[in-house]
Amino acid sequence: MRSHLLNDLTAEHYRRSVTEGVERVAAQLTAMDRPFSGVSADALAPRIERIDLDRPLHDTSAALEELEEVYLRDAVYFHHPRYLAHLNCPVVIPAVLGEAVLSAVNSSLDTWDQSAGGTLIERRLIDWTAARIGLGPAADGVFTSGGTQSNLQALLLAREESKPGRAGWEASDAHARLRIFVSEAGHFSVRKSAKLLGLSPESVVPVPVDHDKRMQTVALAHELERCRAAGLVPMAVVATAGTTDFGSIDPLPEIAELCERFGTWLHVDAAYGCGLLVSPTRRHLLTGIERADSVTVDYHKSFFQPVSSSAVLVRDASTLRHATYHADYLNPRRMVTERIPNQVDKSLQTTRRFDALKLWMTLRVMGADGIGHLFDEVCDLARQGWGLLAADPRFDVVVAPALSTLVFRCIPAAVTDPAGIDRANLYARKALLASGDAVVAGTKVGGRHYLKFTLLNPETTTDDLTAVLDLIAGHAEQYLGESLDRAC
Structure with missing residues (x-):
């Protein structure tokens, strides 16, 4: 079995195995003519269940052949131009190369003696991102598994920073008095984070949005005033730079002003909108983000990186101490005075992949402008898609896109009741x-x-959008026809 361990003696076996795997994936990408096979869970599950994991195949080619049947053939391919669903991006080749390297070397980014140069590369990328945001010379941060973890860590820091100098903090109801403000269109991870941090169910205060799905600052000011008048503590405001549904960007400068006035931590969730940091034409949409106390970025969304690749950045590096714990076997306190750079001192995770390498390779091959141009292309496409939807009487579109999402629904001419329209759209999505x-x-x-x-996906065109809209309308009409037949 030692022949399967990656080392100096098995380097050729490693080369052959990885090459064969890459060739199978490349063949699948070349052959696919649609983003998904359409297989159902009920159809796929028996194929996987009948595999006896206690009877290995003892052959890489056979294992890859089996994998093609149970995974590759039926995977959902984000690379296809008609995958238009979630915040999943096609990935750039330099990042995939980085993924292959980091998986093989298998560095762990918790301590210097497990990563060496990996630690310094991650720190350099954190500095680069913080500079792009404009957080200032005292900024710092760490890579995370994704936006949910980044938001959780940011709110942990906000909670701890809300303690100093507050009378009665040691009271039993102290946590119950903390409040987090986020727009109605903000990410669900804010509520999840509040629960994980031991806050009360009432701690997350939803703030109304305007017609463009942006936080209403007048309403935020009112809620902050109400919070203070009730003797509660405004722990944090979470502004969103790219909501999941609408891509809307909250008015960051105005929100920053309110946070300064009320002494409240400002966190900007830019998991989606972080691609604007490298946009040659749209960087101004993030004006005000430089005033944040913490920022979430997801490179695995608008930087076209493989999952996972995210980071949380902070204006003041000292606030990361709230995530610091020392273990004698790992990062004893003496290492701080010896200036040994252990990233675990900043992270909620211990063992952690060298995900920063993917972004490093991308920047070294493509450059920031190369990434930014790709993100600009999808934002331009969304504007064109908005025009298609607005001009098509079959559809109702909610709001003009700030980034690259479009929310709409089919309005069949034969249906007038809202519940019927709902059913037609649900059917169309499932049928598609x-x-x-x-x-x-x-x-x-x-x-x-x-x-x-x-x-x-920059490869998606308006022709793709038009074709998919026609498919949606066709499925909705099919549902209506079948409904009429059943009624008769």
Whole structure:
């Protein structure tokens, strides 16, 4: 069995095995004519369940052949131009190369003696990102598994920073008095983070949004005043730079002013909108983000990186101490005075992949402008898609895109009741997925069912959008026809 360990004696076996795997994936990418096979869970599950994991194949080629049957053939391919569903991006080749390198070397980014240069590369990329944001010379941060973890860590820091100098903090109800403010369109991870941090169910205060799905600053000011008058503590405001459904960007300068006035931590969730940091034409949409106390970025969304690749950045490096714990076997306190750079001192995780390498390779091969141009392309496409939807009487589109998402629904001419329109759109989405011809997302607006295009593939064209809209309308009409037949 030692022949399967990666070392100096098995380097040739490693080369052959990885090459064969790469060739199979490349063949699949070349051959696929739609983003999904349309397979159902009920159809796929028996194939996987009948595999006896206690009887190995003892052959790489055979294992890859089996993998093609149970995974590769039926995977959902974000690379296809008609995958239009979630915030999943096609990935750039330099990042995939970085993924292959980091998986083989298998550095762990918790301590210097497990990563060496990996630690310094991650720190350099954190500094680069903080400079792009404009957080200042005292900024710092760390890579994370994704936006949910980044938001959790940011709110942990905000909670701890809300303690100093506050009378009665040691009271039993101290946590119950903390409040987090986020727009109605903000990410669900804010509520999840509040629960994980031991805060009360009432701790997250939703702030109304305007017609463009941006936080209303007048409403935020009112809620902050109400919080203070009630003797509560405004722990944090979470502004969103790219909401999941609408791509909307909250008015960051105005929110920053309110946070300064009320002494409240400002966290900007830019998991989606972080691609604007490298955009040659749209960077101004993030004006005000430089005033944040913490920022979430997801490189595995608008930087076209493989999952996972995210980071949390802070204006003041000293606030990261709230995530620091020392273990004698890992990062004893003496290492701080010896200036040994252990990233575990900043992270909620211990063992952690060298995900920074993917972004490093991308920047060294493509450059920041190369990434930014790709993100600009999908934002431009969303504008064109908005024009298509606005001009098509079959559809109702909610709001003009700030980034690259479009929320809309089909309005069949023969249907007038809202519940019937809901059912037609739900059917159209399911039928489209079952066909495998395209994949779109769904959401609710005002309690009604809508569909969503999330555009993150620069290879997608307006012809693709037009074709998918025709498919959606066709499936909706099919549902109506079948409904009429059943009624008769």
